[in-house]
Amino acid sequence: MVGVQRLPAIYNQFVPLRVSTIAFLNPAPLLYNFEHEPAATRLREHFEVHYTSPAICAAELHSGSADLGLIPIAALTSSLVVVPGCAIASQSEVRSILLLVKNPSGLSVAEALQRVQTVAADVASRSSLAYAQILFQHFHHTHPTFLPLPADPTAMLAAADAALLIGDPALLARERRDAVDAAAGCPLLWLDLAHLWRELTGLPWVAAVWALRPEALAPASLSPQQLVDDLAASRDAGLANIERLVQEWTPRLAISAQTIRAYLSHNIHYALDPDCLRAIELFRSLAAGIDLLPPLSLRMIEGAA
Secondary structure: OOOOOOOOHHHHOOOOEEEEEEOOOOOHHHHHHHHOOOHHHHHOOOEEEEEEOHHHHHHHHHHOOOOEEEEEHHHOOOOOEEEEEEEEEEOOOOOOEEEEEEOOOOOOHHHHHHHOOEEEEOOOOHHHHHHHHHHHHHHOOOOOEEEEOOOOHHHHHHHOOEEEEEOHHHHHHHHOHHHHHHHHOOOEEEEEHHHHHHHHHOOOEEEEEEEEOHHHOHHHOOOHHHHHHHHHHHHHHHHHOHHHHHHHHOOOOOOOHHHHHHHHHHHOEEEEOHHHHHHHHHHHHHHHHOOOOOOOOOOEOOOOO
16 A cells, blocks of 8 residues: 655645735725635635735735735845736826925926925835935935925925825825915925836836745645736726725725726726836836845746746
8 A cells, every 4th residue: 555645734734825915095906806705705715914004014024924915116125026917006197106395486396306405204115215215316316315204294394395205195185285285385396206207217107016925835825826816816806896996995085086086097007017027127226226225136926827
């Protein structure tokens, strides 16, 4: 009688993939199947999802307390692999990465940016902060001081020449633009960082991608292709159910349904296409060029079409 080889216990009873993701509006379509039946019950067999800020999401992935994370592209390292298919990006204006610049003299955008000496920054996203630093240092050859402050535009502009708002706080500031302008005490430039990046590089702005600790797939009993397929199916279901997401998110934020609908449907681009990959490579190259981030060669997950 041929003996039966016994697999380690971890393979007899798989361990769900620990997923760290962003508690903002913009990933809502990517997470649709994880939050809605009937798909959610099946996905819970292989995935355990929790929500946090972009910076903490990346820290959990790096520390090993998470296996899969929707992380800022500034947080990618050589030990992680990128899961193809999905992204949080924008082809032009994203609306949720906002640079407010005091402009009492009515200068052009370029002139006003060159005069900025201090930037109050919401540090929730390392990538957005890096995009701003690249904007000033690489494209405008200036080195303003970045001051970490809570995401309150009035307080930020009282403390600095400019304010960087990220995610839902940026959308909320746009909803109350008149009040922000009035509190600033001088004219402001409302600059969309994604739009500036597009103008300067001709490429999409990319905020975040799904990144994986590749050794975590086997214990979760997931193949690379199944992971890619599950994430893409969730995104596709979300994009097919924008109206339901609008209904769910409108009570959560002081933002109109129309703004949420436009944001999810038009401002955010959810496909990690070749232009987005080129944008990530350029971003990392420029960041390395000003000693902001180490050089990085993107690694994609192996074993998926």
